[in-house]
Ligand SMILES: *[C@@H]1O[C@H](CO)[C@@H](O)[C@H](O)[C@H]1NC(C)=O
């Protein structure tokens with residue numbers, strides 16, 4: 001794969017623009033579409049499912065890394081003659097879209113031939129169309145008009161296009177091959193600040209509104225409305241839809257926040273603990289966003305955090321490497337670091353504690369918040385959010401989400417995590433590969449769609 005350009009060029013921040021975020025009407029609107037965990041709703045939806053069959057799960061191998069690629073992605077097959085596409089895994093936005101030959105006005109060079117729509121436009125009367133447009137902005141004069149969309153990301157990249165519906169063949173964990181028809185965006189006009197070539201064909205939107213792929217699968221009774229990802233610090237990992245791979249114990253859960261940020265996956269306000277000591281930083285409004293490679297704290301918290309890190313490094317054999325432009329803050333040792341193992345002992349762990357979750361703790365080891373640059377320096381994967389206009393929102397991006405299974409459970413409205421090795425599926429060591437149900441499903445997946453992946457590739 002091509003990874004040209006400077007190291008900052010794939011800095012993907014994918015929370016939607018802030019103007020949308022603080023419109024109360026849009027927050028309220030999203031609430032209406034959301035499943036509430038009330039007893040009656042749960043009972044009726046499970047009754048609906050039992051009438052068909054129990055929902056299953058889908059597992060995808062993940063590729064990518066924080067540095068140098070700057071993203072984690074999966075391969076999805078789309079169409080009646082399924083073709084592969086690489087999609088950037090994004091829990092910070094809802095709509096899935098592909099760069100698209102509709103024909104294309106502005107597309108980057110992508111890894112696969114552009115998707116071509118063929119008489120599969122979604123009408124503007126479709127409820128999914130309403131959910132991708134702001135209520136004040138949703139024009140639908142004739143019910144059978146096409147449904148246009150226009151999304152902008154926090155890094156000011158954007159995609160403009162039209163909604164289409166097509167088949168997504170998915171191998172589920174019970175062995176069946178499902179072929180749901182799902183709605184996604186055919187993006188014929190993209191703007192991205194940096195690159196003319198893109199490492200993916202589009203974005204896999206996994207937020208919690210009606211348009212997201214996971215909501216659509218759940219509305220069709222095929223999987224539960226649960227998403228989980230595990231990004232390996234060394235590259236790779238896995239993604240799942242449904243709850244079959246949620247570990248039965250050991251997961252730290254915290255309720256999803258119900259404030260204006262509830263459009264995003266937010267565990268509510270956090271407190272910052274560094275090296276086991278309280279830092280006095282409290283009330284960080286956080287959002288979990290797998291579409292953002294780095295983590296962003298707003299200026300005040302960022303300042304506190306970097307001062308603590310710097311102070312803690314006094315007297316240690318590390319010097320700031322101001323000549324390394326990889327990220328804003330890098331340190332060099334007496335000789336270049338080959339891996340994070342050479343340097344992690346000099347840094348302390350960082351902990352976020354969430355009051356909504358009875359002080360549920362997200363423990364972050366130095367190997368998760370640092371990256372080793374191509375110059376052999378250790379760079380801080382936490383950046384100044386104020387610099388990119390994030391104001392009060394703090395984005396927990398891939399740098400802090402690595403080496404854990406992170407679960408977004410929209411059924412129970414909670415977010416959970418558990419530290420693990422992401423180069424193998426949960427429970428794989430319990431009984432050996434041969435008897436592992438998901439292992440078998442993986443081989444089915446690769447028979448059906450060859451050359452996808454095999455676990456272990458990325459092991460160090
Ligand atoms: C497997 O699960 C799917 C739902 O996810 C269901 O439609 C299908 O019938 C199930 N297959 C079997 C063999 O149980």
Ligand SMILES: *[C@@H]1O[C@H](CO)[C@@H](O)[C@H](O)[C@H]1NC(C)=O
Pocket residue numbers: 299302303384385386387
């Ligand atoms: C963060 O960025 C803002 C806006 O560019 C700047 O004013 C502030 O000084 C920066 N904070 C730190 C700690 O670098």
